[in-house]
Amino acid sequence: MQEKTRGFTPSLKFRPFLSRPRLSWRDRASWRFVNSHNFGWKRKPQPKFSAGFTLMEAVVVLGIITMLSSVTLISFSGVSDALALRRERYQVALALREAQNMALAVRLLSGGVTAPAYGVRLQQNSSTYFLFADSNNNRIFDGADTKIGSDRIMEKGIKVNAFNPSSGTVYLSFASPEADVRIANGSGGNLGEWIEITLSNRSGNMTSRLRVRTSGQVTLR
Secondary structure, three states, X not given: OOOOOOOOOHHHHHOOXXXXXXXXXXXXXXXXXXXXXXXXXXXXXXXXXXXXXXXXXXXXXXXXXXXXXXHHHHHHHHHHHHHHHHHHHHHHHHHHXXXXXXXXXXXXXXXOOXXXXXXXXXXXXXXXXXXXXXXXXXXXXXXOOEEEEEEEEOHHHOXXXXXXXXXXXXXXXEEOOOOEEEEEOOOOOEOOOEEEEEEEOOOOOOEEEEEEEOOOOEEEO
């Protein structure tokens, strides 16, 4: 018969992957005694921290938040202006297509009359433009002509910055029934085979351009 092991056998506690033999009452009593006494060992006291921030920490955090907010606001403003410029460039191109379609369809005006040409009037340093019916076919808008709809206003202070070739006012008209393109200055003079229109934001640091040719082609640049 195998002799029972007597005394304290701590090595049994450190064999988690092996099957443990059944402990005698002496072994269990020894374990209880060891676990219930610390034998002079003391826990290391935990350091105590005071909650909250110092004044210097709060000032630094507020400064960082303010700086990040300013950078985000500037970036968002730039992106917003770029998107607005792109939208208004498309709107001007659509207005030109609208006038061209009126010439092709020979749109009827009030009273059942038609006009020999339809066009768009643009002015430098202005945020507004409009469509018109060139009733006397002189390539410009005057008292004998009819404005179609109301003025179209560009958003966020976007305006016509410049024309190339240079001119203070530009009339882009389409003669019926073939919608032939005519590019004229404020006095009705011919400006050539093409015109480039530059739009800018309110501060003038961002621009967008479109070019119109007498062939009817509109290019967004």
